[in-house]
Amino acid sequence: MTSIKRTKFSLTPDELLEMFYWLKLIRGFDERLTILVRQGKIRSGVYSGLGQEAIIVGTCYGLRKEDYICPLHRDLGAFLMKGVDPGVMMAQMYGKVGGLSKGRDSALHSSVPELGIFGNTSMLGANLPVAAGIGLTFKMEQTDNVVLAYFGEGASNTGDFHEGLNLAGANQLPVVFICENNFYAYSVPFEKSMAIEDVADRAQSYGFEGVAINGNDVLAVYQATQGAVRRARAGEGPTLIECKTYRWHGHSEHDKAFYRTDEELAMWKSRDPLPVFTQFLHDRNVLPEEKLHEIEQRVTDVVDAAVRFAENSPDPEPGEAVTDLWA
Numbered sequence: 001m002t003s004i005k006r007t008k009f010s011l012t013p014d015e016l017l018e019m020f021y022w023l024k025l026i027r028g029f030d031e032r033l034t035i036l037v038r039q040g041k042i043r044s045g046v047y048s049g050l051g052q053e054a055i056i057v058g059t060c061y062g063l064r065k066e067d068y069i070c071p072l073h074r075d076l077g078a079f080l081m082k083g084v085d086p087g088v089m090m091a092q093m094y095g096k097v098g099g100l101s102k103g104r105d106s107a108l109h110s111s112v113p114e115l116g117i118f119g120n121t122s123m124l125g126a127n128l129p130v131a132a133g134i135g136l137t138f139k140m141e142q143t144d145n146v147v148l149a150y151f152g153e154g155a156s157n158t159g160d161f162h163e164g165l166n167l168a169g170a171n172q173l174p175v176v177f178i179c180e181n182n183f184y185a186y187s188v189p190f191e192k193s194m195a196i197e198d199v200a201d202r203a204q205s206y207g208f209e210g211v212a213i214n215g216n217d218v219l220a221v222y223q224a225t226q227g228a229v230r231r232a233r234a235g236e237g238p239t240l241i242e243c244k245t246y247r248w249h250g251h252s253e254h255d256k257a258f259y260r261t262d263e264e265l266a267m268w269k270s271r272d273p274l275p276v277f278t279q280f281l282h283d284r285n286v287l288p289e290e291k292l293h294e295i296e297q298r299v300t301d302v303v304d305a306a307v308r309f310a311e312n313s314p315d316p317e318p319g320e321a322v323t324d325l326w327a
């Protein structure tokens with residue numbers, strides 16, 4: 001089927017196709033959510049990650065089940081890649097019993113410890129000291145598991161960001177900090193909130209390496225992450241990877257994003273991670289036409305089944321709101 005055995009990133013053609021499937025699935029899932037929001041079916045807030053998929057696929061691909069991720073509001077795809085069933089994820093968005101929190105909250109705060117997913121709080125940046133804490137646990141338990149902690153460039157201006165990085169740097173913790181720099185924190189453009197070009201530069205203040213990369217290039221993200229993960233597993237401490245990207249939708253589905261121009265959006269859409277990777281696969285004869293159709297059909301089937309599962313899942317009973325609480 002293909003003319004190459006392995007790429008320079010040590011990925012086989014089948015692995016490349018698996019990455020392609022994930023990119024397509026995450027895109028398809030988010031696109032369907034947008035439609036469902038407009039149909040009034042979704043109870044969770046929706047913070048679309050359209051345009052940012054390469055970061056999720058490039059960072060999550062190849063992680064172990066025992067590794068932890070601390071995803072953000074825009075990272076539903078990371079839940080899927082770490083093993084959450086798409087139907088359960090969709091039921092979470094519908095606020096149904098079949099969702100992760102059985103209809104108790106939006107998608108943002110779900111934790112799935114058995115899959116290594118730590119649910120974020122609403123306070124931006126607050127997941128970063130927690131990620132360092134998880135890394136400290138891994139180090140004390142002498143495992144070689146790693147933590148991937150996601151944050152936006154906006155969150156990198158909070159105190160928690162600096163405390164988390166300092167803790168990780170001072171203790172050489174196995175944490176990979178992933179900045180999803182989409183150039184806007186809600187309506188605030190990057191240049192109005194910081195005086196430097198690259199968030200990655202902040203890592204050196206805490207004694208470790210930071211790199212700024214093209215976050216729309218899934219293989220660049222994968223390569224940078226794999227390097228950081230390997231160092232972290234070997235006890236060589238944290239890394240900050242800043243992935244430059246752009247969110248195609250507003251901050252959330254209710255935000256029309258009037259604070260940016262159509263030209264800017266069009267420019268970034270021309271850097272869509274999917275056609276770039278599709279071309280890469282075509283050029284290497286990894287993606288014949290029938291394979292492309294097969295993957296597209298699979299994505300449609302998975303998303304359709306997820307919606308069916310969510311729609312058939314019951315609404316929560318009011319009395320259930322206070323069960324599963326810890327004091």
Ligand SMILES: Cc1ncc(C[n+]2csc(CCOP(=O)(O)OP(=O)(O)O)c2C)c(N)n1
Binds near residue numbers: 122125152153156186
């Ligand atoms: C500490 C804190 N300050 C402000 C907010 C309100 N808020 C929610 S999302 C958001 C923008 C976040 O931007 P960024 O961190 O760059 O992530 P993005 O949404 O762009 O992915 C803001 C300001 C918050 N949730 N927490």
